[in-house]
Amino acid sequence: MNFPFHIPSLARYLAFAMCILLLSQGASAQRKNRRNDKSKSSKNELSEEKRTELDHYFLEGEKFYILKDYVKSYMFFERALEIDPQNAAAHYKIAEIFNAEGDLAKSLPYATNARNLDPDNKFYYLYLASVQTSLGELDQAEITYSDLVQNIPGTENYLFDLAAVQIYQKKYPEAIASYEQAEKALGPMEEISVQKQHVYLKENNLDEAIREGNKLIQLNPDEESYVMTQAKILLSNERLTEAEAFLNEQIKTRKKNESLYIMLSEVYRKQGKTVEALNALQVPFESSSVDVTAKIRTLAGYLGMLPDQQLNEPLLALAGTLVETHPDSYQALAMTGDLYYNLGKLKEAREYYLQTLTLDGSNFNVWQNILNIDMELQDYDAVIKHTELAMESFPNQASLYYYNGTAHLINKDYQGAVQSFNAGKVYAASDANLNSLFYGQLGDAYNSLGDHSKSDAAYEAALKSKPDNDHVLNNYSYFLSLRKKDLEKAKAMSSKLVKDYPTNPTYLDTHAWVLYMMKDYEGAVKYLEEAIKYDSGAVIIEHYGDALFQSGKIDEAVTQWKRARDLVEDSSTLDKKIADRQLYE
Structure with a gap:
C-alpha cells in the first residue's frame, strides 16, 4: 500500500491513521481469503490485547513520522515488530524512515522484507525497486520489476520501468523483449514504438529502427515529429536513396512543411545534386517562419562552390526570394550583395550593399565591400x-x-x-x-x-x-633619378628592390633607369633585357632602346623604338627618334 506520509496537521493525521488501520485490516482479510497459512497476517493470531498494543505502536510511529521525529517513529515501529515480526507494513515504514534520513543501505533490507512478507502489494515492489535503483543495484531492480509484472496482474505498465533499467545497463535485447511484452499486453502504442526505436538506434540496428519509425507514422499519420525523426535517421545514417524517396513521398501530403524541403535539399547536396538541392530550398526560403539567419547561413555555404555556371541561376533565384521574404533584413541584402560579388556582378553587388546601408549604416564591412567594388570598377x-x-x-x-x-x-x-x-x-x-x-x-x-x-x-x-615598403622604394628612387638627385641613394633603394623582387618588371625598369642616369648604360641594358622577359610594354621597350643608343648600338636602338611605337597611340616623340636616329631627352 502506498501511504502518503506528509500530512500537515495532527487532525488530518488522526483521520489518516484510522484509514491506515482500516486498510491494513482489509488487506489482511483479503489475503486470508486468497492465500493459505503462509499468506495470513500473524496479526490475526495475536490476542486482542496484543492487537490493540500493535495498533497503538503503529499509530504512534505514524504520528512521529509525519512530525519528522524519525528516532521516536523508528522506536514505535520496532516495538510493533517485536509484537509481530512478520508485519510487512512495519518493515515498510522503517525502510521509509531510513530513506528519509538518507541511509538507503539500511532501508534496503526492510524494503526487501516488506516485499517478501506481502508479495501481493505492488507498492512494496515499487519502493524496493526505487531503493535498489538509487543504490545502483540495477540488476536487482531489474529482477524486482520483473517479479512485479509476473506476480501481480494489471501491472504491465511497469514494463516500461523494467525496460528503462535494462537500457541503463545496456541490455538492449532484454529491453526490446520488455517493450514487446508490453505491446502484447497493452496493444500497439506510440510510446512503445518510440522507445523501441530509440533502443534499436542504440544497438545500431537501423533496419528495425526504420521499421518502428514507419509503424509510428502509421499509428499516427498526423504527428509531424515522427516523420521528421524518420527522415533524420535516414539522413544521418547516409540512407540517401531511401531518404530521398521518403521525403518526396511525405512532401506530397505535407507541402508546407519547410523542414522536409530543407532535409531533402541536404539529401540532394550529399548526393552531389547541387542544382536540385538549391531548387528544393525555394519553399523554405519563401516562408517567413524559417529563421532568416539559417537561410543566410545556407546560402553562404554554397558561395564556396563558385564559380559554377549551373549554380548561378538557382542561387540568384534563392537570393531574390530571400530579399522578397525579408525586405527589412540588412543581413539578407548583404548576403545577396555577397552572392553577386562572388559571381563577378559588381554593379549589382554594390546596389545591394547600398540598400543594406539604408537599413543599417553601422556595418563597416559593408562600406569596405562597396569601396572595394568602386576601386575594381575604377x-x-x-x-x-x-x-x-x-x-x-x-x-x-x-x-x-x-x-x-x-x-x-x-x-x-x-x-x-x-x-x-x-x-x-x-x-x-x-x-x-x-x-x-x-x-x-x-x-x-x-x-x-x-x-x-x-x-x-x-x-x-x-x-x-x-x-621594405617596395612601393616607396620604387617611386622614391625613380623620382630621384628623374631629378638626377642623390643617385647613389636611389641606386641603393632600387638595388634592394631587384634583389627582393627579381622578376618584377617595374622594379627592374626603375633600377635600370637609375643606372641609366648614372651613365651605367651597360648595366641599364642588362636590367632592361631582364625586365622585357616579364613585360614587353611600350615604356620598358623605349627605355631599352634609349639605353642601347647610349651604348652605341644605334641600329638596335631604332629597332626597339619601332617596337615601342607600335604599342602607343601618341608616337610623335618616337617617330622623331626613329626618323633622326637620334635620342631626344
Missing part, C-alpha cells in the same frame, strides 16, 4: 562620394581617408589627395604598415605637385615606419 568619383558618406559614421577609420586620398590622387586632384592623407595619417600612426602607406601616397601627391622637399620628407617617413 569608379573613383564613387570612391570619393562613398568614403565621405562613410566618414560621417566612422570618422576615425584610417582606411576611409586612404581610399579617399587615393581616389583624389588617381583623379589628379593632388591637393585633395594631400588634404585627405594628412587628415587620415593621424589615425594610422599606431600601425607601422598603414602609417607607411599613408606617407608613401603623400609622397606621390607632393611629387605630382612639384613640392619635392615635402615629397622626399614623406617618403623618408614612410621608410622609417617600414623600410
